[in-house]
Amino acid sequence: MRREVLLTGFGVRTAFGTGADALREGVFDGRPAFAPITRFDIGPYRTGLAATYGPAAPLRDVLAEVAAAAVGMAGLPTGARAAVLVGTAGDFTGLTRFWRARDSPDSPGAAVSGGAAETVPAWQAEALADTLGVRGPRLAFTGACVASAAAIAHGCQLIASGRAETAICAGAYLVEEENLAKFDSGFALSRDGMVRPFCADRSGLLLGDGAAAIVLESVDGARRRGARALAALTGWGAAGDAHHIARPHPEGAGLVAAAGRALRRAGGPRIDYVNAHGTATRHNDPAETRGLRTLFGADAARTPVSSTKSTTGHLLEAAGAVELVITLLALRDGVLPPTAGFTEPDPHCDLDYVPNRPHKADLRRALTVNAAFGGANTALVLERA
Numbered sequence: 001m002r003r004e005v006l007l008t009g010f011g012v013r014t015a016f017g018t019g020a021d022a023l024r025e026g027v028f029d030g031r032p033a034f035a036p037i038t039r040f041d042i043g044p045y046r047t048g049l050a051a052t053y054g055p056a057a058p059l060r061d062v063l064a065e066v067a068a069a070a071v072g073m074a075g076l077p078t079g080a081r082a083a084v085l086v087g088t089a090g091d092f093t094g095l096t097r098f099w100r101a102r103d104s105p106d107s108p109g110a111a112v113s114g115g116a117a118e119t120v121p122a123w124q125a126e127a128l129a130d131t132l133g134v135r136g137p138r139l140a141f142t143g144a145c146v147a148s149a150a151a152i153a154h155g156c157q158l159i160a161s162g163r164a165e166t167a168i169c170a171g172a173y174l175v176e177e178e179n180l181a182k183f184d185s186g187f188a189l190s191r192d193g194m195v196r197p198f199c200a201d202r203s204g205l206l207l208g209d210g211a212a213a214i215v216l217e218s219v220d221g222a223r224r225r226g227a228r229a230l231a232a233l234t235g236w237g238a239a240g241d242a243h244h245i246a247r248p249h250p251e252g253a254g255l256v257a258a259a260g261r262a263l264r265r266a267g268g269p270r271i272d273y274v275n276a277h278g279t280a281t282r283h284n285d286p287a288e289t290r291g292l293r294t295l296f297g298a299d300a301a302r303t304p305v306s307s308t309k310s311t312t313g314h315l316l317e318a319a320g321a322v323e324l325v326i327t328l329l330a331l332r333d334g335v336l337p338p339t340a341g342f343t344e345p346d347p348h349c350d351l352d353y354v355p356n357r358p359h360k361a362d363l364r365r366a367l368t369v370n371a372a373f374g375g376a377n378t379a380l381v382l383e384r385a
Contacts, residue, residue, distance in 0.1 A: 003159060003161075003162060003218050004218070005155075005156045005159045005160055005217075006216065006217050006218070006222050006227075006229040006231070007214055007215070007216060007230050007231045007232070007233055007328065008073070008075075008217050008222055008229060008230060009069075009070040009071060009072070009074025009075075009214065010070050010213065010325050010328065011066035011070040011072075011073070011213045012069075012210075012321075012322060013062060013065065013209075013210065013211045013212070014315075015051035015052055015053045015312065016031075016033055016311075016312075018069075019069070020329055023325070023329060026311055026312075027326055027337050028330075030311065030340040030356055031311060032051070032194065032195070032310065032340050033311060033313070034051050034193055034313065035052070036048055037050050037052060038052075038055075039052065039055055039176075045180060045181065046189065047191070047206070049190075049193050050180070050207045050208060051209065051312055051313035052208070052209045056175075056176065057174070059088075059172050059174060060127050060128070060131075062174065062211045063170055063172045063211060063213070064128060064131045064132075066172070066213040067132055067168060067170050068132065070168065070170075070213040070215050071134075071213075071215060074215035075225065075227055076166065076215060076225075078133040078134075079134070079135065080135070081165070081166065082134045082167060083138075083139070083155060083158055083164045083167040084134060084136065084137070084170075085138075085139050085141065085170070086125040086128055086151060086169075087143070087148030087151045087169075087172075087321065088121045088140050088141070088171070088172070088317055089121060089142065089173070121140040121142050122140045125138040125139055125140045128168075128170065129168075134168065137164075139151070141154070143372055143376055144316060144317065144376070145277075145317070145319055145320075145370055146371065146377065146378040147372075148169065148317055148318055148319065148321035149320025149324070149370045149378035149380060150320070150376075151320075151321070152214065152216070152324060153236040153237070153238055153378060153380065154167075154169075155168075155169045156216060156233050156236045159217070164218075165218050165220075166217050166218075167215075167217075169213065170212065171211065171212060171213075171317050171319075171321040172212075172318050173208075173211070173315050173316040173318040173319075175208065175209055179207065180207060186246070188204050188205060188281055189204045189205060189206060189207075190202075190204040190206050191203040191204065195310045195341065196341045196343060197276070197280040197285055197307035197310055197339055198278065198339065198345060198346060199342060199343045199344060199349075201343055202282075202346070204279075205280050205281060205313070205314045206313045206314065207313050207314055207315075208309075208312045208313025209313075210318035212318060214321065214324065214325070230332065230385055231332070231382050231383060231384055232382070232385060233380060233381070233382055233383075234265070234266040234381050234382075234383050235263055235265040235267075235379070236261075236262050237258040237259060237261030237262035237263075237265065238376070238377065238378050239254050239258040239377050240254060240374065240375045240376050240377070241253045241254035241377070245373060245374060246373050248287040248288070249287060249375065250283070250286075251287065251291065252288055252289075252292070254291075254377035255292070255295075255369055255371065255377050255379070256291045256294050257377065258377040258378055258379040259367060259369055259379035262367070262380060262381045263379075263381060266383070269295065269296060270299075270365060271296070271303055271366060271367045271381075272304075272362070272364055272365050273327070273361070273366040274292060274303060274304070274305040274366070274367045274368070274369065275308060275327045275337075275366065275367070275368040276292075276305050276306065277307070277309075277319075277369055278305075278309055278310070279307075279314060280310070284371070285348075285349050286348035286349055288369075289348065289349045289350065289351055290348075292305060292351060300351060301351065301352070302352070303351070303352070304336050304353075304354050304359070304361070305352060305353055305354070306336060306338055306339045306353055306354040307353070308326050308339075310339050310342075311337075311340050319370055320368070320380070323370070324368055327366045328382060330363055330366060331364070331382060331383075332384065334361060334363055335359070335360060336354045337358060338354045338355060338356050338358050339354055339355055339356070341356070342355035342356050363384065364383060365381065365382070365384070366381070367382075368380050368382070
């Protein structure tokens with residue numbers, strides 16, 4: 001028998017600051033956070049803008065901050081048993097240092113990310129669990145832009161299947177030179193300092209700092225503790241279309257497969273809002289639009305869709321977790337976050353993208369989707385408690 005999964009706490013940090021109010025004043029007001037990068041030399045690159053919150057802190061500290069906020073909101077006691085699942089960096093360097101000694105001073109990239117303990121993907125989950133003082137399985141997810149969403153989906157599955165009562169799921173990314181160089185060399189970064197998803201004049205994405213953590217619990221576990229449910233995670237899905245190393249399937253096949261699974265698990269296709277992957281890149285936006293049309297049919301035109309990357313930037317491994325928190329706030333506040341900087345729509349992107357300004361709406365059920373290189377896709381369905 002499958003058990004319901006409740007969300008009982010969260011913590012979040014973006015370029016707008018820490019906590020829900022910072023998101024309301026930035027993301028929900030449609031105010032982009034992009035500014036010149038100051039933490040490394042941007043001279044070699046075509047684009048030197050990102051959504052950052054000043055000098056980079058060690059990733060371990062940022063994860064600990066948002067996770068402590070989530071655990072505090074949920075009221076989890078020290079020593080509780082909980083799975084700790086972290087979405088973290090997973091390119092080729094992650095493969096070579098996945099289990100490298102945590103105290104090795106010569107770990108690749110240690111100086112960039114604040115020390116070897118912060119650059120070993122597997123150790124981030126270990127370190128976070130130890131910092132929080134919780135007992136249980138610890139797992140790192142290295143699926144790039146779907147990493148933290150995959151961690152959340154796995155946490156849901158652990159609880160729904162009865163293998164865990166509680167899961168702390170988190171993800172973090174801080175803008176650094178290696179990924180900026182990669183996106184710049186691929187001509188994927190915005191040329192004009194704005195991120196305009198679904199627009200005819202879009203020219204690419206910009207990166208952003210972000211971190212978020214959520215606490216998931218079974219209904220019985222939350223009830224025993226007297227915890228307050230903020231929302232229910234009723235659907236989750238993942239899929240890989242393997243269409244191309246960097247481009248999505250032109251018809252959004254991976255999105256359709258992942259979101260279709262999530263919607264079936266949630267009990268049907270009715271959705272009041274979609275937080276899109278929405279990278280403002282040439283291939284992603286029309287493919288995502290076609291995928292959503294396939295999913296929702298005639299209802300697609302009536303379903304509001306927005307990309308909050310237009311304000312936060314692309315948060316890579318943190319995208320799924322931060323965008324789930326944004327979706328949670330949309331449900332609880334009854335406000336649709338806008339796609340900022342919206343100009344003329346691409347003729348191949350013909351949905352309601354909530355242009356420029358937030359809108360009040362009676363939101364009961366929302367879908368948030370993410371995608372990554374190699375055809376990886378994730379989808380999460382959140383329902384108002």
